[in-house]
Structure formats: C-alpha cells, structure tokens
Amino acid sequence: MAHEHKLEIFRGRWKFKSNIEKIWGVLVFLSVITAVEVILGIYKPEILMHTWLDPLEGGFFATIGNMILSPIVYMKPLNLIFILLTIVKAYYIAWDFMHLRDETGSFRKMIVWTGVFLICYLVFILLQEGGYVFSVYNADHALIKKDF
DSSP states (O other), X not given: OOOOOOOEETTTTEEOSSHHHHHHHHHHHXXXXXXXXXXXXXXXXXXXXXXXXXXXXXXXXXXHHHHHHTTXXXXXXXXXXXXXXXXXXXXXXXXXXXXXXXXXXXXXXXXXXXXXXXXXXXXXXXXXXXXXXXXXXXSTTOSSOSOO
C-alpha cells in the first residue's frame, strides 16, 4: 500500500519538492540543533550556569512550592536548554524519520503516551533510589563514609 508522504515540516511552513529534499532538510535542522548543543556544552556561558531563582524558605507552603517548582525553576538554565533541545530532536526524529506523521491518531497517541508514562516512571524510580542512597550516606549511623 504505497501512498505519498507529506513533504512539509514545521506544520506546513517549510515545504519540499521530494522525499530526498525533505530528508536532507530535516537532517540539516537536526544538525543545527546538535551544533547548538555542542557549542553550549563546550563554552558553557556563565549566565546559563547559575539558577535564576533560589528555593523558597520556611513553612508548609514554601515546601509545597519547592516540590512543584524544583524540577524546572531551580534547574540551571543550561540544563533546561539541553533538555528542551533534546525533546525537539526526539520529536522530529520520530515525526519525520519514523513517519509518525503518516500514521493514525490513535497509534501516535499510543506511542507518545507510552513514552511519557515510562519517562515519568523512570524519574520516580530515580528520585526514590536517590533519596535512599542519600539517606544511607548521610545518616548518623551510616556504614559508608564520605572519605573517598
């Protein structure tokens, strides 16, 4: 069952004449994003290396605010930029190179929501294990000391 692939990217703002041109266009776009990531990783601009907000202090509502805001707001902006650019690259790789654009809506949702669920599960497990390791290393009766 052969059918024509859609030859535009950026929601139809950039159209190509053939599949080969589209592949090269997406490859150039992904290469530019990768080059930006590499340049930021090498030079690490000082303005992006410090958090722009400090955690809230004192009380129940400060604790709730820190729990809600900590994954994004208290992160170094450079790390947030890396995460966003990686998500953009993953989206375009799946959308254009793996032809998710040409699939049915339910199949696309099934793939995306499975990935979202697994990433959330991974983050939960990493936070739980990180908390356990932190408590093992920093307890008063810790068997493992920080002398390495």
